[in-house]
Amino acid sequence: MRRDGLRVGFEAWNFCNEVGKEAPLMGSPRAADCFDLARTHAFSRTQGLNNGEGNSLIHKVSDANNRLGVGRPFPGLSRQALNNADLYAAEKEVYLGSLCEVDDKPKPWQFWMVMLKNGNYDSNSGLCPENGRKVPPFKPGRFPCPGIDCMNQPLFHHDMTSLSSDGSMMRGGFYGSYELGSEGGGLNSGNSYYEVIWEKKVGEGSWEFRHKLKTSKLYPWLMLYLRADATKGFSGGYHYDTRGMLKTLPESPNFKVKLTLDVKQGGGPKSQFYLIDIGSCWKNDGTPCNGDVLTDITRYSEMIINPATEAWCNPKNLINCPPYHITPNNIKIYRNDTANFPYGAYHYYCAPGNAKYLEAPYSTCDPYSNPQAQELVQLLPHPIWADYGYPNKQGDGWVGDARTWELDVGGLSSRLYFYQDPGTTPARRIWTSLDVGTEIFVSNKDEVAEWTLSDFDVILTS
Template identity: 70%
Template sequence: MLKSAYGGHFSSYVGDPGMRRDGLRVAFEGWNFCNEVGSEAPGMGSPRLADCFEFSGNLITEEKHLDHKVNVRDNKLGVGMPFPGLTPGALNNPDLYAAEKELYLGSLCEVEEKPNPWQFWMLMLKNGNFDTKSGLCPENGKRVGPFPQTGRFPCFGSGCMNQPLVHHQQTYLAAEIGEMVGGFNGTYDLDGGSGAGIGGFSYFEVVWRKKAGIGSWVFTHKLKTTKRYPWLMLYLRADATKGFSGGYHYETRGMLKTLPESPDFKVKLTLDIKQGGGPKSQFYLVDIGSCWKNSGSPCDGDTATDVTRYTEMIINPLTPAWCSSGNLNACPPFHITPENKKILRNDSANFPYAAYHYYCSPGNAEHLEEPFSICDPYSNPQAQEIVQILPHPAWASYGYPSRAGEGWIGDPRTWDLDVGGLSSRLYFYQDPGTTPARRIWTSIDVGTEIFISDRDEVAEWTVSDFDVVVSGK
């Protein structure tokens, strides 16, 4: 039982409740369009890195020390380079190598706790470019060959799905400001160098800082898109410490030492958005991800039948509601109120259309209710189902923003979100006559997806006090 900084008592599902532990555990992962690696960036190694250390010393005197668990060689490991635990089949396969490198870094960073150990917060960076001629991405979990490029997906040509150049500033004690500071930054432009600032290139940056013994770590994020890289995503994630994480079909490592299940959990965090990333920035106050089959059974790694499920609250006030009485295919079949009243989407007098940006169905579902819209079949290793919601009075009783602009630029807030309660009432597809799935969530994150911007855009935000809790236990 812990005493919350927000008041009251709670049990936390994460290894580092509220980001208050001086010994930080943080990792970085790079994904291409279909949540794989594809190929490593020159000289960068596999795009899995970590910065993990224990803090020791006297908080009053100057005697302080950071005992790092991951060295430069560990972070530079790339295909063809062996490490403890690496399987022979992964040695020269960039996708498998990255998955196993994450496990290795997790073993270096792991904190032993009863009943479950934990590893690190995860920073996820994803490139939305898709070279359809590459044959790299499956369609709804089934391997497909190359097909002609269309205007649906951005790609400047061969190599557009590349991994970024990454510069790592290992966390250090900055005596002049009395803080611990570290970070990752870089660019997708392989001729642009790394660590050189934004300039005219695509750019990402995450810097973390904290004073020993005081408050939360503060993670400051920046993300810049360009014409060559118009669709980029950057999230701070709490992932499962074992098993699959949301959107991933390999064994992963993370911060969720106990997996939250609807309806009995909340997410707490402080979010300060400095720049929004433009009108195409789908900024997620919180995004939760999991995986279960259309039969309701848990996922087992069979990408042809597994389905990634996402629920995303977009707080950018420039994001419109695609769901409307005249566009029912972008709406879920029904809405459920906090009082468990079901409202059908064709009930134009009562359905809260403005509460939904977009709903899309899994591409491998066999009993969809018309009209429907199928989720993008290529951007996950398996089919996916997505519920994207917007600030609206329908969500106010769960602690979510009730009107556009709440929590946006100039309105930093500490949120106490009943994510479990809301996610228990959202619609998710399931085959008729099957036992309802247990809604167990393996990833919870915050950040932005700048979705195919038509001009260079910059988003900047800070996250602190991040926690996932179950109340009253």
């Protein structure tokens, strides 16, 4: 994040991590702001030497590139994707990645990714598969869908990164709303709103990413993250060929994550704010995912730092707990060991919906909000995580407690429970997405979250 020449992408997903239908006049919901900084020296006639710098930005992606939408060809677009909104977006991401790509060692990379998701689901549409399998529509009521066409993609606006008048600061951003008839208003309107602004002083420090997210009556469930994704293959929750900036994929237990986070507004009691969210994909027999949505499983682990988020896992609700917990010194504690199991360390655990050998009692994850089955391990601040550098009590890292964290994500994730079929070789836990941000989960009223993220770095320890 200290490189002056920034690479940042944008993607928007509907409830099942697809596009469905583009928003009018917005193009496909993939975009990028990628540039290099060029420095030129000004010659002083009075002193006869170079006494100052004139900086300029060389942009790699045009507004026309970002506005590309279904029916409009671009280099590399396949025939089957030309008029298919889902496939078009996936191939547009690859195309934008080719424009942004940085030739680096050990391999090229493309961009950081701003990811925005709308949690509305019109169950009458039948758009989202159930654990990867196409299913017919079903009666509404299980998921929010307050308005007509509630799964729409957002309005998208882009302030292309530019230099300040004195050439010392760089600033750009993405912003918009899900209410398609709205223009402006921002946080002060009754509409939903998202905004990500990045800013950096030339030649100094880290980029700062300033995020804002607002829910509304029509859009009560929204998600906004800054992601570090794989440069190819699958990323967390995404079953198409991805682009990102993880030149080498981190593998448990051999990596850490360093970041600076300042939460300004939390987003209300329903805001599941993730200090770190990691995602990957492997099958129930431990083999890597291969694109078969019937057998691929998305795996997530998330540390939620909103102190209003309670532990649904408790002695009276073992169904919401993983079958066991593993301590830093590799002692296994089963969830029915009420004297020793750290119930307060877990918000919620749910198993893949297609797992065949689950230990009762169990809860299976929502089968519709990913293109394939998924597994979630949601954590809360607790003393048991202190050895990994994670928050050890409620309120750590929350509003008014800005911190720089060095998290042993690899060590902790190596000891988390993830389901696997009995007798199979343990999966290699290779993580294809790491992100920070919030999921405001079906808010009862308009809520606002605001936070700044900087110095986000993935450190390989072996």
